[in-house]
Amino acid sequence: ETGVTQTPRHLVMGMTNKKSLKCEQHLGHNAMYWYKQSAKKPLELMFVYNFKEQTENNSVPSRFSPECPNSSHLFLHLHTLQPEDSALYLCASSQERVRGGYNEQFFGPGTRLTVL
């Protein structure tokens, strides 16, 4: 496997289900991101992890729960979702530099989530 992989690629769940999205990066990066891509809306950054620590949470509802057990893996745990949560969820990774500078983000193919 190379780059950033995401599983599953498609997920259909009911509002009472609990499921998890998985992201794995094979690039040796130290930062990982979850984005939500809804139709007709800009990409929304949800969470940022640097060196396994969550550094950003953009007012995401608590029904989304991220987990970053190590710098290569990122999960998004889902429970009691709403139909408006249906979207493409993208994972990305980058190499953050201690002194700042640009961070080219590499994206996975996404998980297409449908909440019934």
Place this chain on the structure above:
Amino acid sequence: AQSVTQLDSQVPVFEEAPVELRCNYSSSVSVYLFWYVQYPNQGLQLLLKYLSGSTLVKGINGFEAEFNKSQTSFHLRKPSVHISDTAEYFCAVGPLGRLYFGRGTQLTVWP
């Protein structure tokens, strides 16, 4: 604050015609600028980036973009498009470790 405006949500064009996808940004700090492309059912792929130096940036697949600081623009151009360029294109601005994306422009190339 940083933000990105992509002025066209859809751009239809015939094959072999030139195309320009427009992007304007606002930022209170020095910026890094990016164009990403998303093909159907795929994630985002970096087309090109501006970090510093020459204002004309060349990317993959024959695309180029010009950074214009006075107009706060970073328009994407290609002199002759192919059907395979049909995709959604996203402009992003990234000051120091955070990317802000525009809403995207759907480029559709017709034969």
